[in-house]
Amino acid sequence: MAGEQRMVYWAFGLSFIIHLAFFGVFLAAQKHKPNRISNTTVVNVSLVATPHKAGRSSTPVKKTVTTPKKKTSKKKETLKKTVKVASKPAKKAPVVSTSGKPKVSLKKKTFKASKVKKNALKDIEKKVEKTSSERITSALDSLKAKVEEQEDVKRLEKEESAAQPSAATGSEGAGQGGRVGELIDIYRVEIAYQIQKNWAFAEGLAGSAKDLEALLVFKVMPNGEISELFWDKRSGNEYLDKSAYRAIMKANPVAPHPTGIIRPYVLMALRFTPEGVK
Amino acid sequence: MFQCFRDYYVFNVIKFMQKLKFIIIFLAMVCLNLGLAPNHAVGAEEYEYIDISNPFLRKIPTAIPRFKNISGNMKGRDLSVDLANSVSKTLEFTGYFEMLDRGAFLADPHDPKIVATEINFRNWTVVGSELLVTGGVAAKEEYMELELRMFDTFQGKLIIGKRYKGRISNQRQMIHRFCGEVMYHLTGNRGVFNSxxxxxxxxxxxxxxxxxxxxxxxxxxxxxxxxxxxxxxxxxxxxxxxxxxxxxxxxxxxxxxxxxxxxxxxxxxxxxxxxxxxxxxxxxxxxxxxxxxxxxxxxxxxxxxxxxxxxxxxxxxxxxxxxxxxxxxxxxxxxxxxxxxxxxxxxxxxxxxxxxxxxxxxxxxxxxxxxxxxxxxxxxxxxxxxxxxxxxxxxxxxxxxxxxxxxxxxxxxxxxxxxxxxxxxxxxxxxxxxxxxxxxxxxxxxxxxxxxxxxxxxxx
Amino acid sequence: MRKKLWIYLALLVVIPGLMFTVSCAKKVTQAEPSAEETVAEAEPVKDDSARIAEEKAAQEEAARQWEMASEEDIQAETAAKEEELMQDMAAAKLMFENEDIYFDFDSSALQTMAREVLQRKGNFLFELVDASVIVEGHCDDRGTAAYNIALGDRRAESAKAFLVDIGIDALRITTISYGEERPVDSGSNAEAWAKNRRVHFVIE
CATH class of the missing domain: 2.120.10.30 (TolB, C-terminal domain)
Known part of the structure; x- marks a missing residue:
């Protein structure tokens, strides 16, 4: 009994010390940042670097492009894609496109050719530059943060179960275990932006309702096909609900699963909230 | 950046954990303090939502192919283009519609299909249109008969179908009435076409x-x-x-x-x-x-x-x-x-x-x-x-x-x-x-x- | 600004001076009427009846001549005076109508300079008892049309109020605001704007 009690005290004492250490590190960590990043895996670097820089600098595109370019060829494709998601809307506003599928390229043509008036174009660009890129990147930021959190937990578990540290070095090897969750999250963000780019929503048609929120859940099959789409929650505004549904259907099929993911499907959950509507 | 010191923290924790047996206590404390409940979303009941809050296009992408020349004569041919352009311009005026370029359409421009049973809606969803307006015009001397339809391309459903008869010189009124119907369907009022x-x-x-x-x-x-x-x-x-x-x-x-x-x-x-x-x-x-x-x-x-x-x-x-x-x-x-x-x-x-x-x-x-x-x-x-x-x-x-x-x-x-x-x-x-x-x-x-x-x- | 002020002051001294010399010159060149005495003493006395008749005729003639002469003289006199007065008046009127008062942006308050000008205009109106005056309020083209008409109205009203205060019958003064509709200078610079923020006076 006494032994156990002592152990509890030990635990609390240690906890206290660790907290002290934590806050010490909290303050000191900023200087150590580059070191820490170099210690993490290749994928991790791209994750951290891309959205963070994009989110904080006013000219997000160029900086982000440079870091991932140095990465290994295997990762290049996924990296490029994530960068694209962040950069595209900032530059060519009305062009709807993603990867090189024929369907998508058709769309690209449509929107490019459409005689969008100069003003409208400027306007969209302005808006996109002002809001979209910021929001996208900040959204990316928060997502990445989440991913990191999860990753930590997973790594904890992994190391706890005494997995070999070599998993971090081989990029292919990351396909198993905790890295998959991270890959999936990147993939999800990519799909989300693919869908956002297909989302057409005229503010004026939503009426004066405020704080609308439409929740949709669906599965993405390995070939990129969307299936089992259902409403988790309707906004109550028919126009918003319809537009969200259409955005997903227009994006279908989305990009296929990247090589790292070996799953029967990836579950997606999207929350459509038109912030511009007030 | 935040991740860095957390990593460090976690690393320390792990070191101690290996020496001590109260892993669970520590894990719980770590989780509580950092506010990160482990969340394995896949397959769980609680979904991890990604926010989509910024519509890429703040208009309805709409396709209006040139109208069908029902009468088959020269007058009808000219009208089939003019009227389609006119409807396009009138709807565009409202600021709610993004008119898609006809050059990108997959449907054959020389044989426009104007009724639901004939239209391949996939052709229209693929080019990104959410609404499709089709028209057919029959012209005879100074009179014409104009049928206009609006479809929801994703549902493959007719939303509005109207037929107008009158003098060709009254085409603006016919188009305004139809566009008024379109606006009524979308917004609940008939727009500005009679102002x-x-x-x-x-x-x-x-x-x-x-x-x-x-x-x-x-x-x-x-x-x-x-x-x-x-x-x-x-x-x-x-x-x-x-x-x-x-x-x-x-x-x-x-x-x-x-x-x-x-x-x-x-x-x-x-x-x-x-x-x-x-x-x-x-x-x-x-x-x-x-x-x-x-x-x-x-x-x-x-x-x-x-x-x-x-x-x-x-x-x-x-x-x-x-x-x-x-x-x-x-x-x-x-x-x-x-x-x-x-x-x-x-x-x-x-x-x-x-x-x-x-x-x-x-x-x-x-x-x-x-x-x-x-x-x-x-x-x-x-x-x-x-x-x-x-x-x-x-x-x-x-x-x-x-x-x-x-x-x-x-x-x-x-x-x-x-x-x-x-x-x-x-x-x-x-x-x-x-x-x-x-x-x-x-x-x-x-x-x-x-x-x-x-x-x-x-x-x- | 200061330069302008000096110019105005100089003008204030010079113009009345000029007018004075002009009117004086007129007076000097004018001939004095002196016909009546010479006509009356023209003929010596003859016999009674004839003399009386003659006298009578002469008197009549004299009276007639005198009348004619005097009539002529008066005509000449009034014509000259009127001419003189007209020229005086014309100059004064010209000055009255040419001299505007100016305002600050979005203000209808009378500046010191404007008060001086208005005082002179008041003096003029005291002399010209029958004349009535139109006071036009104007604005520069900055700001918006409706507000500027209201502002022009206030400017005209404050000029009018000043004149009424110094004793001019309010019924003689009509105000019209033109807002920004009638600029004197269509330029889009500080100088043009300053010129356009004015109240203009017209004698009816």
Missing amino acids: QIAFISVSNGNKEIFISEFDGYKPHQFTNNNAITLFPAWSSDAQWMAYTSYVNGKPDLYIRNIKGKSGAVVSKKGIQITPAWVPGKFELAATLSFSGDQEIYLLTGQGKVIKRLTKSRGIDVEPTWSPDGKKMAFVSKRSGTPQIYIKDVASGRVRRLTYEGRYNTQPNWSPKGDKIAFSTMQIGRIDIFTIGVDGKDLRRLTEDQGDNEAPCWSPDGSLITFSSSREGISKIYVMTAFGTDQRRLISLPGPQTNPKWSPNITSN
Whole structure:
């Protein structure tokens, strides 16, 4: 009994010390940042670097492009894609496109050719530059943060179960275990932006309702096909609900699963909230 | 960055954990302290939502292929293109639709399919269109029969189907009626297609009132005063026009029937300017200065003063009524600079609406009732803003493009017309209520100012 | 600004001076009427009846001549005076109508300079008892049309109020505001704006 009690005290004492250490590190960590990043895996670097820089600098595109370019060829494709998601809307506003599928390229043509008036174009660009890129990147930021959190937990578990540290070095090897969750999250963000780019929503048609929120859940099959789409929650505004549904259907099929993911499907959950509507 | 020290922290924790057995306690503490509940979303009941909050396109992508020439003759062929363009332009005017380029369509342009059973909707969803408008036209001499349909491409469903018969010269009306149906389906009101715009343009060296259709089509001169004429104001039934004119050498108020010459004149000492009709009544507010002070009065449609509405030393001008006619916004200099105030007519209470800027004038109350558009002068430049009636949600609609003045809402509240000097001399423009899609409305020679959008005119 | 002020002051001294010399010159060149005495003493006395008749005739003639002469003289005199007065008046009127008063942006308050000008205009109106005056309020083209008409109205009203204060009958003064509709200088610079923010006076 006494032994156990002592152990509890030990635990609390240690906890206290660790907290002290934590806050010490909290303050000191900023200087150590580059070191820490170099210690993490290749994928991790791209994750951290891309959205963070994009989110904080006013000219997000160029900086982000440079870091991932140095990465290994295997990762290049996924990296490029994530960068694209962040950069595209900032530059060519009305062009709807993603990867090189024929369907998508058709769309690209449509929107490019459409005689969008100069003003409208400027306007969209302005808006996109002002809001979209910021929001996208900040959204990316928060997502990445989440991913990191999860990753930590997973790594904890992994190391706890005494997995070999070599998993971090081989990029292919990351396909198993905790890295998959991270890959999936990147993939999800990519799909989300693919869908956002297909989302057409005229503010004026939503009426004066405020704080609308439409929740949709669906599965993405390995070939990129969307299936089992259902409403988790309707906004109550028919126009918003319809537009969200259409955005997903227009994006279908989305990009296929990247090589790292070996799953029967990836579950997606999207929350459509038109912030511009007030 | 945050991740770094957390990693470090976690690393430390792990070290100790290997030595100690209370892994679970520690894990729980770590998790609690950092606020990260482990979340393995895949396959779980609680979904991890990704927010999508920024629509890429703030319009409805719409496809309008050229119409089908049902009659098969030359006239029908020309019409099949003209009418499709015309519908396209009319819908585009609303600012709600993004017209997709016909060159990108997958459907055969020479054999347009216009009914649901024949249309391959996949062809239309693939090019990104959410709405599809098809038309068929049969022309014979000066008459034509026009069938128009609108489909939801994703549901493959007919939303609106209409057939119009009439003279070819009446095609605008047919198209306006159909577009009215489209707007009714989407917004619950029939849009602006039956409205007109009055504005000031120069004729024979004098400012006179002109009137055009909602899209700037067919402008014609309404007054022929050979004197400065300003401040047109439509009555809410669009039957009466009030305005100020210097016909008798000074700014008097004229109230004139749109169709005839009958009406009244208010010609007191001083100025009589900025009339604004009370919604649903044959009464109007206007600024008169016979007392020596510029105050707003309520007048009958015959020009008799009912009562004085403002009581403050200094300028009070430019009344504009809430849609229910219970409140009146106006410009007053009572605080030292021109600002916008709102008066509750029944209680007589007045509150100040605008606090930003030192020169806020030209208020115009939205027909939806929730906002007021106005212009602000800053560093010599005038720009248009909207503000909530509660004083919140101030939004700038124009920027860096000359002076932008005299905003006036469309009867459905979706558009705002205004004058701008962005191309040099002042011209009439239109934009959406959010400030997007700014474009010139009227191309007459000389300067044009002070546009006033009419209510929808029901009796065509 | 100061330069302008000096010029105005100089003009104020020079113009009345010029007018004075002009009117004096007129007076000097004018001939004095002196016909009546010489006509009356023209003929010596003859016999009674004839003399009386003659006298009578002479008197009549004299009276007639005197009348004619005097009539002529008066005509000449009034014509000259009127001409003189007309020229005086024309110059004064010209000055009255040419001299505007100016205002600050978005203000209808009378500046010191404007008060001086208005005082002179008041003096002129005291002399010209029958004349009535139109006071026009104007604005520069900054700001918005309706507000500017109201502002022009206030400017005209403050000029009117000043004149009424110094004793001019209010009924003689009519105000009209033109707002920004009739600029004197269509330029878009500080100088043009300053010129356009004015009250202008017209004698009816």
